[in-house]
Amino acid sequence: xxxxxPLSSAESSSSxxxxxxxxxxxxxxAAPMEVEVTLTPAPAAAxxxxxxxxxxxxxxxxxxxxxxxxxxxxxxxxxRAVTQDEKVLFRKCNPRMEPLCLYGNTNGSWEVLPPxxxxxxxxxxxxxxxxxxxxxxxxxxWLQYISGHSDxxxxxxxxxxxxxxxARERQRLFSMISMLPIVQETxxxxxxxxxxxxxxxxxxxxxxxxxxCGSYPTVCARCxxxxxxxxxxxxxxxxxxxxxxxxxxxKFFQEEVIRNFECPECCAEKRGYD
Numbered sequence: 001x002x003x004x005x006p007l008s009s010a011e012s013s014s015s016x017x018x019x020x021x022x023x024x025x026x027x028x029x030a031a032p033m034e035v036e037v038t039l040t041p042a043p044a045a046a047x048x049x050x051x052x053x054x055x056x057x058x059x060x061x062x063x064x065x066x067x068x069x070x071x072x073x074x075x076x077x078x079x080r081a082v083t084q085d086e087k088v089l090f091r092k093c094n095p096r097m098e099p100l101c102l103y104g105n106t107n108g109s110w111e112v113l114p115p116x117x118x119x120x121x122x123x124x125x126x127x128x129x130x131x132x133x134x135x136x137x138x139x140x141x142w143l144q145y146i147s148g149h150s151d152x153x154x155x156x157x158x159x160x161x162x163x164x165x166x167a168r169e170r171q172r173l174f175s176m177i178s179m180l181p182i183v184q185e186t187x188x189x190x191x192x193x194x195x196x197x198x199x200x201x202x203x204x205x206x207x208x209x210x211x212x213c214g215s216y217p218t219v220c221a222r223c224x225x226x227x228x229x230x231x232x233x234x235x236x237x238x239x240x241x242x243x244x245x246x247x248x249x250x251k252f253f254q255e256e257v258i259r260n261f262e263c264p265e266c267c268a269e270k271r272g273y274d
Contacts, residue, residue: 062161064173071158071177074104078150078183081110082143083192089146090139093131101126102146104154124156140196147184154183221263222247236263 081089081102092112093100100112103126115125127149134142158177162170187193219225220233221241232245241263248264250257 064165064169067158067162067173068176070106071154073106073108074154075183077104077108077110079186082147082187083190086143086192093134095131095135097131099129100131101128102130102150124153124160126153138200140200143187144184147187151182151184220244220247234258234261236261236266238262238266
């Protein structure tokens, strides 16, 4: 068996070059080699630490002018509710419904609704249950009651949204709000207030006249003031005239004195005859 003879270095180089060259009529189809280059990014600069106060409380993006504008729209809406729209407000506040609140919106409208379930945490709510006290108060007192609580709510919700303002900005906001008349003051000086007041006074006078007919006089025999249903009066057993209890120094719990009461004029005449 013939053993393979080792090739010389020249023959080995010649055979390597011949193997690397393509044959005649044959193209080199080998794809070029791709080199993958990985770039390492430079280390980012360390971020500045965030204060704990900024993380715990979300910032309200508001300004003094924006907060005051919202206050103005809410105020106008609430004033209209207790003046021009007082009949609509009275009708919407049904005592048989669940407790309701009067809201003044930032678009100048008002609405009577139950407390909002999805209001932001900590946001002040208007007075609850204004419909439940409607039948327990006169209309004039009821509207004045609502306007007073509306003023308190306007201040609370305005400074709730101004919590992120600086002290100087909050002071300027308070000065701008203080320049406007409050809701209750505007209601008392309105034509609606005077109209309802006159109507209630006329009703009171007619009741006084009805109650003063027959056995009830229209005036006190001592001071001459008109009779009022809520006052304490006593009647003389002799002349049948009525007087204020305070005018004749008689208390409402003195039953025996009231039952046998004689007015000072009758007592003087009686002593004169005796």
